[in-house]
Amino acid sequence: MRSLCFLSWSAFALAGLFSLLVEGGLLGAPVTPDLGAWPARLGPLEVLEEIPIEPGALGETPPERHAFLRVRLAGAEGKLFAAYYERAQRWSGRPHDVERCYAALGWEEREAHQLDEAHRPWSRRFEREGEAIRVVHWLEHPGVDSDALGWRGLAARLGSARGFRQDVAALYLEFPAEGAPADGPCLDAVTALEHELETRW
Amino acid sequence: MSAPRTRAAVEAALGLALLAPLVREWFETASASSRLSYALLVPALALVLAWRARGAGAWAVERGGGLEPAFALAAAAALVLGALTGVFTLALLALPLALVAWTARWLGSGGVRRFAPSLVLLFAIVPPPMPLLDRVNPFLIQASGATAVTLLRPLDGGASWLGSTLAYRGWELRVAEACSGSGTFLCLGVLCAFLAGLFRLRPLAALVLVASSFPLTLLVNGVRIASSALVIDRFGVEAAQGLAHELLGQAVVLAGAALLALAVERLSARPVRTTEAAA
Numbered sequence: 464m465r466s467l468c469f470l471s472w473s474a475f476a477l478a479g480l481f482s483l484l485v486e487g488g489l490l491g492a493p494v495t496p497d498l499g500a501w502p503a504r505l506g507p508l509e510v511l512e513e514i515p516i517e518p519g520a521l522g523e524t525p526p527e528r529h530a531f532l533r534v535r536l537a538g539a540e541g542k543l544f545a546a547y548y549e550r551a552q553r554w555s556g557r558p559h560d561v562e563r564c565y566a567a568l569g570w571e572e573r574e575a576h577q578l579d580e581a582h583r584p585w586s587r588r589f590e591r592e593g594e595a596i597r598v599v600h601w602l603e604h605p606g607v608d609s610d611a612l613g614w615r616g617l618a619a620r621l622g623s624a625r626g627f628r629q630d631v632a633a634l635y636l637e638f639p640a641e642g643a644p645a646d647g648p649c650l651d652a653v654t655a656l657e658h659e660l661e662t663r664w
Numbered sequence: 665m666s667a668p669r670t671r672a673a674v675e676a677a678l679g680l681a682l683l684a685p686l687v688r689e690w691f692e693t694a695s696a697s698s699r700l701s702y703a704l705l706v707p708a709l710a711l712v713l714a715w716r717a718r719g720a721g722a723w724a725v726e727r728g729g730g731l732e733p734a735f736a737l738a739a740a741a742a743l744v745l746g747a748l749t750g751v752f753t754l755a756l757l758a759l760p761l762a763l764v765a766w767t768a769r770w771l772g773s774g775g776v777r778r779f780a781p782s783l784v785l786l787f788a789i790v791p792p793p794m795p796l797l798d799r800v801n802p803f804l805i806q807a808s809g810a811t812a813v814t815l816l817r818p819l820d821g822g823a824s825w826l827g828s829t830l831a832y833r834g835w836e837l838r839v840a841e842a843c844s845g846s847g848t849f850l851c852l853g854v855l856c857a858f859l860a861g862l863f864r865l866r867p868l869a870a871l872v873l874v875a876s877s878f879p880l881t882l883l884v885n886g887v888r889i890a891s892s893a894l895v896i897d898r899f900g901v902e903a904a905q906g907l908a909h910e911l912l913g914q915a916v917v918l919a920g921a922a923l924l925a926l927a928v929e930r931l932s933a934r935p936v937r938t939t940e941a942a943a
Binding site: 479 | 679682683684734737743752758762798805826
């Protein structure tokens with residue numbers, strides 16, 4: 464029993480040391496991206512103008528950086544929101560779920576499917592008082608090609624020190640459901656935004 | 665200080681040093697979020713329970729059980745998985761798990777039993793996972809809103825609730841997510857667990873008490889939203905902002921705590937009556 468106790472405490476010490484390196488930012492320190500300036504065009508996505516946002520609307524633990532932009536994609540005008548979280552909202556490894564935020568605002572989800580791409584972004588249709596919107600949302604981790612906490616995500620994290628970074632960005636595109644871009648242009652926009660963000664962190 | 669005590673203190677200090685970034689983040693996040701600030705109370709409440717248990721007589725230190733390695737390994741697993749997945753709550757779980765292992769190491773299984781209420785309460789420093797809260801929140805918001813509308817209907821038959829917005833007497837009050845009631849629910853839940861440990865309730869009675877924090881939260885949060893609407897309607901928007909809003913929120917939690925104390929008084933009084941009747 465003594466040797467078992469010794470082994471278990473040794474495992475705890477090693478795990479604690481590993482955790483100390485990761486949580487202390489010694490294995491992959493977060494890099495805060497500049498979300499202030501965007502090019503006029505990102506792949507198929509046209510960036511039109513910045514939308515002012517009240518700081519209080521971002522909640523008690525707001526993102527460290529954010530951008531709220533009016534955009535146009537495949538002829539449809541909509542909004543792009545990008546939020547960068549260094550640590551503050553990662554109680555469960557991710558920021559607040561977008562669909563929960565919309566539900567809290569009175570939107571009811573009518574349809575949802577995942578787009579067939581590396582990030583597997585969600586496309587959801589919400590309705591409220593006769594109004595309907597389409598929201599495409601996903602999470603970006605630096606150097607990790609998946610938003611899932613599955614084996615693939617873990618393998619990507621173990622594959623490079625950058626994968627241990629704890630920071631994350633939450634992005635969503637919102638369009639009026641009537642005339643919203645199809646899945647194809649949305650995927651192209653997601654890819655373009657991913658590449659743009661990769662250059663910034 | 666004797667040699668074993670010194671060793672125990674050094675081991676505890678080393679363990680805390682390894683977990684220091686987690687403890688720091690826990691403190692910063694719990695301080696910043698009104699929904700999670702209840703967690704700051706937990707160590708103090710656990711200490712009260714531990715202090716009370718400490719003075720309840722001696723116990724035999726029985727070492728060699730499986731508790732120590734089992735909980736130490738569980739703490740190690742929580743640390744590794746939490747760091748790999750970036751799930752902070754999972755990594756933080758290592759702290760109470762390691763404390764149970766450390767208690768078993770130095771005080772034996774008898775010590776773990778003795779301090780069980782405080783050790784169990786310490787697990788409440790780990791906030792419920794966000795995905796779980798995200799699923800509870802919409803229900804809490806809807807139920808709190810429905811309660812508020814029920815309370816306000818006698819004053820305005822057209823009062824209604826949509827999403828998180830209350831319509832009352834021609835104007836709209838959008839209730840912030842922080843006021844969804846999840847913070848009140850967690851705070852009252854921790855108070856229930858503390859009272860159950862303090863009054864040494866039986867497990868079933870303790871479970872009933874902790875479960876009662878849910879309907880109680882719906883009631884007091886509904887009253888909070890309805891009273892905010894009445895205050896705004898009578899005195900204007902400024903009267904329900906800033907300090908006044910915070911004071912109203914605190915008063916609601918205190919009212920809930922007082923109701924809980926009454927419930928505990930009833931639950932803990934029952935066995936005494938039985939004993940008296942038997943005598």
